[in-house]
Amino acid sequence: MKKIFALMLMMTFLMTGCGATKEVQADVVLPPTDPVEKILQSMTLEEKIGQMMMVGVYGTQLNDDIIYSLNAFHFGGIIYYDRNLENVAQAKKFSDDLNAAANQKLPLLISIDEEGGRVARGKDFLQAAPSQEEIGLTGNFAEADYWARHNAKILKSIGVNINLAPVADVGSRDTRSFGDNAFDVANFVDAAAHGYESENFLYTLKHFPGIGKSKIDPHVEVSNVEDSKEILDVEDLPPFKQIIRGHDHSNFMIMVGHLKYDAIDPVNSASLSPAVMTGLLRDELGFKGVVITDDLEMGAIKNKVDLSLLGVKMILAGGDIALVCHNYESQQTVYNGILDAVKRGEISEDRINDSVRRIIRLKAHL
Numbered sequence: 247m248k249k250i251f252a253l254m255l256m257m258t259f260l261m262t263g264c265g266a267t268k269e270v271q272a273d274v275v276l277p278p279t280d281p282v283e284k285i286l287q288s289m290t291l292e293e294k295i296g297q298m299m300m301v302g303v304y305g306t307q308l309n310d311d312i313i314y315s316l317n318a319f320h321f322g323g324i325i326y327y328d329r330n331l332e333n334v335a336q337a338k339k340f341s342d343d344l345n346a347a348a349n350q351k352l353p354l355l356i357s358i359d360e361e362g363g364r365v366a367r368g369k370d371f372l373q374a375a376p377s378q379e380e381i382g383l384t385g386n387f388a389e390a391d392y393w394a395r396h397n398a399k400i401l402k403s404i405g406v407n408i409n410l411a412p413v414a415d416v417g418s419r420d421t422r423s424f425g426d427n428a429f430d431v432a433n434f435v436d437a438a439a440h441g442y443e444s445e446n447f448l449y450t451l452k453h454f455p456g457i458g459k460s461k462i463d464p465h466v467e468v469s470n471v472e473d474s475k476e477i478l479d480v481e482d483l484p485p486f487k488q489i490i491r492g493h494d495h496s497n498f499m500i501m502v503g504h505l506k507y508d509a510i511d512p513v514n515s516a517s518l519s520p521a522v523m524t525g526l527l528r529d530e531l532g533f534k535g536v537v538i539t540d541d542l543e544m545g546a547i548k549n550k551v552d553l554s555l556l557g558v559k560m561i562l563a564g565g566d567i568a569l570v571c572h573n574y575e576s577q578q579t580v581y582n583g584i585l586d587a588v589k590r591g592e593i594s595e596d597r598i599n600d601s602v603r604r605i606i607r608l609k610a611h612l
Contacts, residue, residue: 299577308344323355334403363376375393397447454522504540561597
């Protein structure tokens, strides 16, 4: 009898002990095991907002203005223009020096518009691909794959790690489109995507949901697309749909243009439209990757909305990265506008975190 009682007492003690141990463990907050969450939790709000901007700089080497911008605003992305490029050695050193000066928890996205044809940088020392129109006229999808690999290799040589190409627009009359048929264009863009991915190189589809129907240069003024959603589905969206459906979303960004689409949102430009960026791109098409705007200094957008509100509206609409290409003051205004909106509660930090998670997953490829 004593043995039975002792056994019951021991079992009670052990059960109580186990329960107490579980209760203590439940109160312990363990660090996240997901590397994305580890990085996210290590960042300040200011650093997170910096990751949500890509900016242009002036000069071919580090200078005080660049160092100040990188350290004061934590900009996570840089876009190169010919003003930044002299030769391969200079450009590669500049890229390395920018990363060293930024001293961030994540590498910089260093981007460029290397589409081919007339839209190509560093033509004096980098062999430009043919225009997308020329490639499309060959009728050979493998040509798009070949030239995407070419672009990836030459851009790696100068320290660039993401191309703002290929153009997924259908029927544009500026040599930048693969063609007039949406399904042919989709196959050319798909081949280009495979080419970049085979070189482990990041790329960007632009300009969602397609600006082939634009009647006005968005650098100057906004243009309205009056077609129905049904027509857009058939004539403009197939290239974007095909890549979203068939590729890892962490391998590429989608750039949203500044046109208005009357059938989707007649009030807001696509780059500021919840109906376009969240309703269409995220919810309907299922894109889970990084969404970047076209340059927010273009006349189509800057002339319509106060600069300090552009980044705020972009984020509330569903975007992740604001592209501000030319003016240092404009870049700082957009950054401060976002920061102020978070501090006053207009944008939640959870919403900021959603974007930064996507950016971290993209940068994981670097």
